[in-house]
Amino acid sequence: QQQSIKSVVLAVSSLCGLQIAAGMSFSLPGAFFPPHAVEKGFTKSLIGIWFGISAGVGMIGLIAGRFLLHRIKSSYCLIIGFITSGIGLILFGLVDLATDHATFVWLCFVVRSVERFFGDLGDVSVFVIASKIYPSKRTIILNLASQAYAFGMAIGPAVGGLLYQYFGFKAPFIANGVLMLLMLALSLLVIPFSTISSSTPEDEPTSDSTLIESNNQQRTSPLYVFTTWQGILSTVSRLGHVFGFTLFDSYFSLHLVAYNLQPATVGAIFLIMPITAAVGSLTTSFVAERLKNSNLKWLEIICNGILILGLLMMGPYRPILPLPPILEIIITGNGLLGIAFGINMVSSMETYVSVCIGELKWNTSVKSYADICSVHLMVAKLGLVIGPVLSGTLVGLCEYEAASAILAIIPLAVFTGTLVMVVVCYINNWDYLNNSFSRNPSINTNNDSADQL
Numbered sequence: 104q105q106q107s108i109k110s111v112v113l114a115v116s117s118l119c120g121l122q123i124a125a126g127m128s129f130s131l132p133g134a135f136f137p138p139h140a141v142e143k144g145f146t147k148s149l150i151g152i153w154f155g156i157s158a159g160v161g162m163i164g165l166i167a168g169r170f171l172l173h174r175i176k177s178s179y180c181l182i183i184g185f186i187t188s189g190i191g192l193i194l195f196g197l198v199d200l201a202t203d204h205a206t207f208v209w210l211c212f213v214v215r216s217v218e219r220f221f222g223d224l225g226d227v228s229v230f231v232i233a234s235k236i237y238p239s240k241r242t243i244i245l246n247l248a249s250q251a252y253a254f255g256m257a258i259g260p261a262v263g264g265l266l267y268q269y270f271g272f273k274a275p276f277i278a279n280g281v282l283m284l285l286m287l288a289l290s291l292l293v294i295p296f297s298t299i300s301s302s303t304p305e306d307e308p309t310s311d312s313t314l315i316e317s318n319n320q321q322r323t324s325p326l327y328v329f330t331t332w333q334g335i336l337s338t339v340s341r342l343g344h345v346f347g348f349t350l351f352d353s354y355f356s357l358h359l360v361a362y363n364l365q366p367a368t369v370g371a372i373f374l375i376m377p378i379t380a381a382v383g384s385l386t387t388s389f390v391a392e393r394l395k396n397s398n399l400k401w402l403e404i405i406c407n408g409i410l411i412l413g414l415l416m417m418g419p420y421r422p423i424l425p426l427p428p429i430l431e432i433i434i435t436g437n438g439l440l441g442i443a444f445g446i447n448m449v450s451s452m453e454t455y456v457s458v459c460i461g462e463l464k465w466n467t468s469v470k471s472y473a474d475i476c477s478v479h480l481m482v483a484k485l486g487l488v489i490g491p492v493l494s495g496t497l498v499g500l501c502e503y504e505a506a507s508a509i510l511a512i513i514p515l516a517v518f519t520g521t522l523v524m525v526v527v528c529y530i531n532n533w534d535y536l537n538n539s540f541s542r543n544p545s546i547n548t549n550n551d552s553a554d555q556l
Contacts, residue, residue: 118236121225123255126257134267138356144204151494152495154490157215164220178228181228181229184221185283186284196277233248253384268366333462346486352491353491355437362430376437384449402450408514414507415508418502419504452479
């Protein structure tokens, strides 16, 4: 039975609204929570640990969601995840009522951990449901859901800073929780769950043995991505970009305290990074469609070069980059960080695809791309776990300016490593995408050509 366009539009719109609320719940505390938490008994290092544990528990929720969706209906995961997350957000707004410092710190960790676990559990179910609403347009719908989450992350700090400035600590979290519960109720009303089963779509392979067709030993596990040097470089690059984001998300508002800005202004500044990331991502997506896989290396080099400059300017770290510590320089570094992050989102994903489809010989089934996306997402989640703790340790040991410069070592290593591999492959006529360093088939290597050379 053909679904009407109206029902599909309503269902997708409700899921996008839910994703906006979910994205806001992730980024909402960044603009105002660190300064407020310091006043209530947090140390700078503890703030980083709080952000890291929140992301780590969310990653556990993501893994739990993948297992649960094979055993219960996706609609049940959606309901359980977002009802608990919405209530958790409301309760987190109320932890400010705790007058004792130790009680406030303890409640922040417990309530936020529960909220993030169930929030990511619900987020997994959104993508599963989105993929089944209109299978022939799966790619477009999944892209809309991803962009909606990114939009929520973009407006979260601005909305949070504005509400915090005029209504206090409780208002941003309560408003976000109520919005999430309302969008969940709308989704339950308009999504045709009767046409969505909890099983995998029929066009997905049901066995890993269908993922590749090769005479060699089958390498179907997503972990095989990390056995190729391209995958390793791309993974380190992805982690470096996420570390830069976590430093920004956890400590940038504290860095701006010296400039005596209003919370709403800080929230507006926080918009720059996600907006430039969206611009970088969309532009790179357009460019990547026209690039051959072998040219993806240039995107990796460009995004890491931009990230190095952005991290040095966000301080700025004057021993290396002798610029005045004025707000305009810092905001420019913030924008460069966003552009690099957006480019890396696309380049790392495309590299994983080229490694799995080209090197590991997976076929182009939905299951294959689902596994590739899971690797990409898990690397980002790992960075969100390690990044805040690493940033907190660095900020605790030295100043913010020096911490951002130290984090620039990671993209510098990837920048240098990728450039070295490009030169080595060019000199030896190796295929850049072939992990066994075979000769590039596009280059004529017969004896006559060798004699002429």
